[in-house]
Amino acid sequence: MKGFLTQNQTLFFTLFISYLLFASAGNTQETPGNIVGEAPYPFNSKDTRDKDLPDITLSDSVLALLEGMSDQDIALLKRAKASRFTGGEEGIEEKITAFDNKEELQAWVDAIRFVIEQSEYTEGRDAPNIPLNMESEEFNAWRMIRPRSLDPEREPGPISLSRPGISQGPITFGYLPMALTKEDLIAGEVDIAILGAPLNMGSGWRDSGANATAQLRLHGGEIGGLDQYVMVAAADVLNMVDYGDVAIDNLSTERSMGHIRSIVREIAETGAIPMIVGGDHSLEYPNVAALADVYGKEKVSVIHFDSHYDAWWGYDAHLISHGYPVYRLLMEGHVRPADFIQVGLRANGPDREAFKWMREQGMRYHTMAEIERRGWEAVIDRVVEEASEEGRKIHISFDIDVIDPAFAVATGTPVPGGLNMRESISIVRRLCAEANVVGFDLVELHPVLDPTYRTTLNSVHIIKACATGIAMRKEGITEAHYLSPVASEHAIGDYYGDQQKFLDKTAQEDAKEDAKEDEEDPKAEDAQKEQEQ
């Protein structure tokens, strides 16, 4: 790669210019300092839920047992952090009396100090960051936009990759045309841009990368196809494109976040709905942040489908992983806690403390426990109602581990007891039709974990359900839990006693369809006349 760059100075110059453009574009946006590199992170990175507990008080009998020990050692034993070893105020005496001699006691104290001190960051001893080779000529190679001048000139707009009229070559999502630039999206009046995001760092298994987006394309032919439940084919109603994959530095989630955010922002700025697929759940962070960049902070709600609540923090030295996106979005003020609506929680987290924290924050959660108690229909209605409040813009973040592993085993952290496919498809379709969806992501697919293609196929049909819903909304079908009358009743005989209703409703829809066609035709004629003149 090095040789290639130096051989071609024109190319190098173009790279340099596009780098400048990218950097300046980053600066003009209201982008937090952490994204443009001015600040490591925009908020205090200490977990706001950590309470600074006071030192414990040592009783006289305990102090007597510690006689001869240094003041430093005694101070250490008083620290709340040492309680997990000392047993706290109540347990410490028992621990200490168990030692036969002073040497053993001292060794015990030293060990406690060792664990506490070694676990915490210590200036001078620990590297405060992960160094990069800033001398590398390939520093930004991973996200270098291909200069347009390298390809034959073309008009902006979606590009078909098939031999027109007959066959497919390279496979795209839903056999959709490809778009590569913002200009393509604008020229094509694109409604939905599907973006592959092969982020492969976060979820313990490493197959949510290039293979995940490739498999989603290979088995994704149905994405824009007819949905029989509602008799709408998304690709017929909407302008949909494959927006390629976003570049990822798969050796650093942190480095990837800013670029993902800029590409998602680029899509949203055109008014198109970004659908980000593949990759791990760290993606929720740049996706929602990008929507907040475009629509304003606290203007977008998030429906977070997941068996996990993903608001963990401080479990390692990293500032983003697939367990942290919700915490970061809240702490950076992109989303109000009340606008974070979680569905399908059932994993070993949130624990009791986390649930209490979520209540304090005013977050809304719909666990599998609620579904078991209230029934699926009641909960789904409540979720849709909450999502549609004030016609708010919503982003759906769909972690496939919300689905039961029977249907979606190929995921990083599967948890049994989840939604089945009928439930999953129906709630996603309903949300995308009945609420004002401005963004969607589907994450945590690791195809290699499923020797059949079931999980990939099911993931594709979740994406399809949302595309269908968005198309329904465009067609004006936003009534609660709409199902096609012609698809749901043959209306021969009167088995259910209401069959005539279905015939009438079908006739109504047909009439509406005819009227629309009549309306469209004169317009088309006028336009043709204008062109001729």
Added chain:
Amino acid sequence: MRIFRSSYTIAFSLFLNMLVLSHCAHAEQANFPSSFIEKIAPLNEQQKSFILNGKATQFVPHRQLVHEVQTRDLEGITLFVDDLMRVAQQMTYDPKTNMGAIPLNLKTRSFNNDVVTPQILLTHKRAAGPFSVNRYLFPESGIATFAGANLAIYPDDLIAGEVDVAIIGIPSDMGSGQRSANFAPSYMRMTNTMATVDEQSLVNPSQVLSIADYGDFTLDRWSAERSINHIAQMVAETSATGATPFIVGGDTSILYATVSGAAQHHGKQSFGLVHFSAHSDNALNAVHTVSDEQVISRLLREGIIEGKSLIQIGLRGPSLTPASLQWFRDNAIQYYTMAQFDNRGFEKTLKNIKRDYRRGPSKWFISIDVSAVNPSDIIAAGRIEAGGLEVDQIKKALRHFCASKEIVGFEITDLAPMLDLSKASVTNANALVNACLNGVALRKAGIKPDYIHPLTREDGE
């Protein structure tokens, strides 16, 4: 399924006996013992001639025929022979009960699905030339193309890009083997290990050649017969641009169409054919007129390829009957069975093959049915056969062939990716394509065919 397949193969080899070498069957008449002749004496003339002229051995092995006759009484023999004669009669076309052709819906909305929309009708205008399907300069994922190359859709794109190698998918799946060869182009695109540096010469084909992904050619998915004209015409059209078509099948039935297409441009018998395959692919009188099992015999019979300019490598398995080999010999075909490789050793046999290749025409079409490869390297073969050559051995041969003479076409067929959960077969199939790409690159760079870069050797010499 297994049982069905093996009995099918046995039946097929019997069938080949019948079709290919009826004169061999005649010769067996002398093999009947006199007691046998006596035993069938009471039968009528028709029955006797059915047995003695060798027709019966099309349905039962000679050994079983003798056994059945000698252990049955006259009634039993009559029943046995009549049954065989009835089968013989019912095997053939009967206008009263058989369809003599496969009817089609002549009133369908779209009878021909292979009409390419002319460029002028497209709303989106672009200058000719292969274009990238990537947003990035150094993409690591995204929409997958062969060799990560730019995409070309019309012949104009190939001409404008001065494309040397156009890699084409033909996702046919109408061959006699197991299905899923139609997935091979997609998987070989997704497993992007094509056009990588040659480990022997250290030449990087992408640096030397202009390579384009030329998309897929369309097919009638339910008829090999209805697909061949379009494929042949598209291959000829590709060749006419000056690009060498590199074809990724699909099952082996497309070989007839692709070689015909190359011949449309370069001329019949103007080039030779190297065909790596476990199978003889030389059926002569099959019911279907296009299939993998008859590509070789069709190409010869129609004068597209000359027998003496055909090299068959890697033959083994049930299609390798004395009859099919005799047919090869009668047609002056140079064939190299696995028995030859085993007896003489790989290097010596390869040397002989290279000699044939050198003495042959100046232009060649190189074809590899992945059944030629040992299943331990490529298990995802539609017509799998135990034993066979290793990927590294075939790579060595391919690199030599593609470097030492002009290549009018390269083709890899019958990779059925779903048969290999690990997808290692796909990586190995890509490596075979890469070997020929490397060869073509060596030739273009003016480097001699079997050049070994000194840095690749321990001693540096």
